[in-house]
Amino acid sequence: MKVGTSSLSYTNGRLNFQRIGQLAHTLSAVRNKNIDVILVSSGAIGVGAGRLGMIEKPTDLAKKQALAAIGQAELIKIYQKFFEEYNQTVAQVLLTKDVITNPDRHNKAKNTLLKLLNMGVIPIINENDTISTDEIEYGDNDTLSADVATLICSDLLILLSDIDGLYSADPKKETSAEIIRTVEKITPELIRSASGAGTSFGTGGMATKLAAAKICVEANIDTIITSGNNPSIVFDILEGKEIGTHFVANNKVLQKN
């Protein structure tokens, strides 16, 4: 499951502890059902800025990387605190893009993650911003989360967003916009029409989420985009309720047709 900055914080940029508490509660409960859980979480830069009492997030790369180094330490501390409430051990895993491109690193990361899951631990993953050659190495955690889902052959990727799914048009602009419940094929047109609609606080938008969904469905992983307003929505998803937008794994589409 991937959570973005917008799901973890208020619109003023400060952390929403209630939300983080719900997240820890939900994921710990899911973990207790013997379901392997990995959390991909953004938020380091925002938390770092908050720690230093900065009002606005910086734009230059060195500052952002420095804030990420401060904020990641804070972020993992906060997660540890909330997960501890449910007696759930977490681990911190910071990745860079070469986890996908470097076969040796790929194997190491995969083995580590599988080992952690096997131990009942919830790995909390973020991009290792401090050494990423550029923010665009991943840039957004949507793609990172898709790569992680693929790396460990997961069954499901849940992308929590500030919008409850993919719409036929930008719902902020057009009242006729309707949520699309099921997507069986991610076409270039779909990606094009979704670009632009997104959050102002996170780095991703609907476009990067669609790209992430595309990576996953092609690897036969179901993907769901839904709102991060209430993390316990994950319980409904696992019960098979119709939540958000469901991008159906390719092998399932083939079986159906």
Added chain:
Amino acid sequence: MKQNRIVVRIEISTLSDADGKFNHQKMDRLAMVISNLNNSGKELILVSSGAIALGSDKLKLKKQPQSHTEMQAIAAIGQAELIRFYQHYFNQYNQIVAQVLLTSDILDNTIRVKNTQNTFNTLLEMNIIPIVNENDTVSTTDIELDDNYSLARSVATITNADMILIKMDQNSKFMIQPRGNLNAKLVMDETQLFDELEKTCMEINGSENSMVSFPLSIDDIIVNS
């Protein structure tokens, strides 16, 4: 030679009791000394091991993990603990810290070196103490093989800093090796270690009078000297 930027490499054994149990009091002392040095105008970078030890602690493992994969997994758990403890103790002295996880091949990629350099410079300018460790989870080399020795060297190179090595010899005596004046001092116990650390950092600029001369091995002649 005026040098105000110092890499302090600390082994987890320095912060533990003889039986291997992590000692909070020692970390508190270290945080106080390092924060104080930072207040005095030095720029400090801490290179600290301990992820595996604290991960094992957290999981209440009876013995150290054996397989590479297991060690990497435990390091991922323990690093979160390690940085949380550091934050806690540095917070007592109103000192903000940052976590920087590097892989040992950091020097191979020039763009990455540049970025990491910028990050360190920015953090130090902001009066923040970076706490560096190897990113064991994705490390392709043997974990903590040399207990961050080469990592500390790389960090000193990247940041163009002086380096202080803290080692424990077979007799559990600590050794401080400041680079630059090629002096080192043997210290008896942790209390003295932290006192010496403070003193040595203060004196690294000039006066060698109080330092006991101690020849460094080839291995200890560090990059920037």
